Amino acid sequence: MKYQTQKIAYWYFVAALPLFVLQVVVGLWLAVNYTFTVPQAVVNVFSFATARAFHTNLLVLWMLLGFMGGTYYIVPEETESEIFSPALAYVQLIALLVTGVTALIGFLFGWTQGRPLLEIPRQLDFVVVIGAIIFLFNVGMTMIRANRWTAIQGTLLGGLLFLALLYLFGMPFYNNEVIDWYYWWWVIHLWVEGAWELVTAAIFAFILMKMTGVDRQVVEKWLYVEIGLFMFTGIVGTGHHYYWIGAPSYWLWFGGIFSALEPLPIILMLLDTMHHVKKRQKAILNPLTWTYAVGCAIFHLIGAGVFGFAHTLPQINYYTHGSQITVSHGHLAFFGAYALLNLTIFYFAMPQIKGIAVYDDRRGRIGFWTMTIAMIVMGLTFGVAGVLQTYIERVLGMGYMTAQSYMRLWMGVTLVAGIFFLGGLLFTVKDLLSLRPARIPERTTYQKPPSFS
Amino acid sequence: MTKRIAFHIFLWGTLFSAVLFLWLTWDTHHQVAALSHADTLSAEVIAGKRAFEKYNCNDCHTILGFGGYYAPDLTKVVKRLGAEGVRYRIQSPDKAFAASPRKMPVQGISVAELDHLVAFFSWVGEIDNGDWPPQDSPARLSRAALRLTAGAGLSPGAAVFQTKGCMNCHALHGAGGDTGPALDTIGRDLPLEELEHYIRDPKSVDPAAEMPAQSQLTDRELEAVAAFLASLK
Numbered sequence: 001m002k003y004q005t006q007k008i009a010y011w012y013f014v015a016a017l018p019l020f021v022l023q024v025v026v027g028l029w030l031a032v033n034y035t036f037t038v039p040q041a042v043v044n045v046f047s048f049a050t051a052r053a054f055h056t057n058l059l060v061l062w063m064l065l066g067f068m069g070g071t072y073y074i075v076p077e078e079t080e081s082e083i084f085s086p087a088l089a090y091v092q093l094i095a096l097l098v099t100g101v102t103a104l105i106g107f108l109f110g111w112t113q114g115r116p117l118l119e120i121p122r123q124l125d126f127v128v129v130i131g132a133i134i135f136l137f138n139v140g141m142t143m144i145r146a147n148r149w150t151a152i153q154g155t156l157l158g159g160l161l162f163l164a165l166l167y168l169f170g171m172p173f174y175n176n177e178v179i180d181w182y183y184w185w186w187v188i189h190l191w192v193e194g195a196w197e198l199v200t201a202a203i204f205a206f207i208l209m210k211m212t213g214v215d216r217q218v219v220e221k222w223l224y225v226e227i228g229l230f231m232f233t234g235i236v237g238t239g240h241h242y243y244w245i246g247a248p249s250y251w252l253w254f255g256g257i258f259s260a261l262e263p264l265p266i267i268l269m270l271l272d273t274m275h276h277v278k279k280r281q282k283a284i285l286n287p288l289t290w291t292y293a294v295g296c297a298i299f300h301l302i303g304a305g306v307f308g309f310a311h312t313l314p315q316i317n318y319y320t321h322g323s324q325i326t327v328s329h330g331h332l333a334f335f336g337a338y339a340l341l342n343l344t345i346f347y348f349a350m351p352q353i354k355g356i357a358v359y360d361d362r363r364g365r366i367g368f369w370t371m372t373i374a375m376i377v378m379g380l381t382f383g384v385a386g387v388l389q390t391y392i393e394r395v396l397g398m399g400y401m402t403a404q405s406y407m408r409l410w411m412g413v414t415l416v417a418g419i420f421f422l423g424g425l426l427f428t429v430k431d432l433l434s435l436r437p438a439r440i441p442e443r444t445t446y447q448k449p450p451s452f453s
Numbered sequence: 454m455t456k457r458i459a460f461h462i463f464l465w466g467t468l469f470s471a472v473l474f475l476w477l478t479w480d481t482h483h484q485v486a487a488l489s490h491a492d493t494l495s496a497e498v499i500a501g502k503r504a505f506e507k508y509n510c511n512d513c514h515t516i517l518g519f520g521g522y523y524a525p526d527l528t529k530v531v532k533r534l535g536a537e538g539v540r541y542r543i544q545s546p547d548k549a550f551a552a553s554p555r556k557m558p559v560q561g562i563s564v565a566e567l568d569h570l571v572a573f574f575s576w577v578g579e580i581d582n583g584d585w586p587p588q589d590s591p592a593r594l595s596r597a598a599l600r601l602t603a604g605a606g607l608s609p610g611a612a613v614f615q616t617k618g619c620m621n622c623h624a625l626h627g628a629g630g631d632t633g634p635a636l637d638t639i640g641r642d643l644p645l646e647e648l649e650h651y652i653r654d655p656k657s658v659d660p661a662a663e664m665p666a667q668s669q670l671t672d673r674e675l676e677a678v679a680a681f682l683a684s685l686k
Contacts, residue, residue: 033523040547043556048523049512114506116520151460175499177577178489181517182481221456228463235470236477244585245517248484252583254477258470319587322518322526394587399621400525401553401630408554 001352003076005083008090010353012069013346015097016062017429020339023058024425026051028418034411046108053107053119059334060117061100065093066342067196068135070203071156073349075139078153078206079146084138092134099127115180117188118170125171132164151220152202152209155227159198166190178246185241192333193234193262193304200341201226201269207293207348208273213281222272229265237262240312244321252314259312263305270297288361289347291368296340299372303332307379319394324407325386332379335371343368343428351435360438363431370424377417385410488581501573504566513557516577518585524557525621528582529589531575533618538665539571548663552631610681613674622664625685633664638685645683652679 001007032038033048072089076082083089103120106112112119120128139160143153170187174180205223209216239255273294284290307329311320320326351359385407393403485491505511511520516527530539542549544567546557562570584590614620620629623636643651647658652675655662670678 037554038556040556040559044558047509047513047558049509049521049558052512052521052523053509110507110509112506112509114509114511116511119509119512151456173503175494175502176485176489176491177502177517177573178485178580179482180502181519182478182485184519217456221454221459224456224459224463225454228459228466231463232466232470235467235474238474239477241519242481244582245519246485246488246580246582247481248488249583250477251481254473318583318585321585322515322520322522324522327522397588397593397616398628399618399630400588401555401632402620402628404555 001355003082005086005089006073006076006349007353008083008086008093009069009073009349011090012065012072012093013350014433015093016065016069016342017346017432019058019062019065019100021422021425021429023055023062024418024422026054026058028415028422030055031411031415031418035408035415050107052116053112054104056117057100057103057107057119061096063338063342065096066345067160067199067203068093068096070342070345070349071139071160071199073345073353074156074203074206075142075153078150079143079148081142081146081148084141084145088134088138092131092138095127095131095134099124099131115170115184118184122171125167129164129167132167136161136164150216151223152206155198155202155205155223159195159202162198163191163195166195181245182242182247185238189238189241190235192338193237194231196338197230197234197265198227200337201230203341203345204269204273204293204296207289207344208276211282211284211290211293211348212276212279214276214279218279219276222268226265226268226272229261229268233258233261233264240317243314243317256312256314260309262312263301263309266301266305270301273297285358286347286351286361288359288364288368289344289351291365292340292344292347295368295372296336296344299332299336299340299375301336303329303334303336303379307332307383319390320386323386323389323394324382325390328379328382328386331375331382335375340372346432350432354435356435356437358438358440359435361431363427367424367426367428367431371421371428374417374421374424378414378421381410381414381417385414490576490579490581493576493579495572495576497569497572498576499573500566501569501571501576504562504569505573508560508562517580517582524555526586526589527574527577528580528586529578531571531578532669533589535665535667535669536571536575537668539574540567541663541665543567543570545663550632552633554631608677608681608684610677610679610684613670613678614681617667617670617674617678619678636682636685640683640686643683645679648679648682649675 029051030048033051038048072083099120103124106121106124107119111121113121113125136157139157143149143157166187169183172183174183201223205219208214209219235258236254237259239251240259242251242255277294311317311325311329347364351357388406388410389403392398392406393400505516510527513521513523514525514527515522518526518528534542542557543562545559547559550556584592587593614625622630622632623634624631625636627635629635639648643658651658651662651664652667652670654666655664656666667675
């Protein structure tokens, strides 16, 4: 850590971690709802709908905190200056946390906008917008004051600006249900397959550059091609959500073709990671951070690229749309692309903020492997449940609950995998909050053998 | 490839996609009015949408395929269950799903809100959305019914039973829902004529019946399914 204000990031990360744990705990409760019969009296008070609102909003909240923390860590190094106003950064952190917690408590009492993922009531939306403006102002002013522009920080700022703008489309009440979903996807799809990808690509490029010592010009060249492809495929690719909503049928073509190309930039991201490893100029000091970075690139491709591609074509999507197949893809993609990216930046930045050059990664390693394996199992069990649902309900035309009765077993297996995931996560959180230097065994310095000349 | 070329790939790639997307958005706006029958978007339908959001229905149910996957899709729910079936389930979920492994919360929804919700669901059901979902598609499911009758030598009534949602609540030989009783031997309990009346309007046979009237069945379907059930002894 070279700049004092990079410390701000630490508090964003610390705030994000317990929210991640809570998200997973509520996720387990959702799996219980699928596997067992929850009594009517409990359902009346704490319904599946409320729990799902918790699960998804916690996801958005902790990930945005991670992205913002990552930004506060990266921007000083990229601009070679301190953050414009640390006080504003802390005010904004507290404002976001208070808003988030208020929203969650509100859900328990039925205070909701009632639209999936955008449940936060409109009154609170305005607080979120004000928080976003403070954040963008603070980061923007830091860059303007330093006047040292790089592709990485440009992409980061662009992604965050795009992210904030898109949020506005989720705020109005739309009379027409079709138009409602049309713009709902401007928030959801253009976030995760647009703005968030920009932020991810920028953070990832920064970490790659710092860890491998590969030349900035090379890293930034790849970055431009990647974000170019992300935007080219991702923007019109929004159309793969417009197949069955009552939009014109040309979306089957535009959505199908553009979204089928969406794995390309992710493949490129994996390739350039591998390329940079080969050409690295530095020894890898912290193998776990490195495992996270490579794991993120691979999992991103599997979850978002492969599982997304699997049901993006309209001929397949007609049967899989709105089934547990979507859930399988959603979990693998969010974990692979965004949870692992956040954990990568946590493991990259937190030791440095604490002044630990090489950290002890034994606990963290258990955490990484438990979480990734558990998530792959969950992706597969959701997938099996989804195939059963698709076949029994949509092909054979039997009732919804008939299909669900066959899926129950697989939701139970998901619950078990989820418990393992929570275990891995607790290891990881404990490890991140109590990082300690590794005890490096005494190394004998390498000596040139005497020559015989 | 130089960094400059890479930058141009980014710039023009983004601009091309953004311009195309905005143009398609503009065109979609022009077509949605016809596709969604926006002229029938009455104040009642809009009030129904507000109620739908007020009770956060969408985090358990999907509509147009989006939302929670915990409960059935609501896009064509009025066609599937009939307006009365929808009302009964929203008003008394504790009774409607008493035997089901999955419950729906009792929310104390007013009669006015109930009317609005039904109006909203009826309106959504008419949206021209490419015949989705497949499980409610008359074209696809009548094909499935034909296959069943042709392939397995089943009576047309059995096909109606399997494809018209009876199995959402009732089971046969262990397959199906358990909201209502299993019908393995229903022919012993009720004769053909009573079965017909019961399916048409359950309360006409048993005033305490909780099953909704199956008004969506045509006369031929009703006769066929009643004959099938009467044969189960």
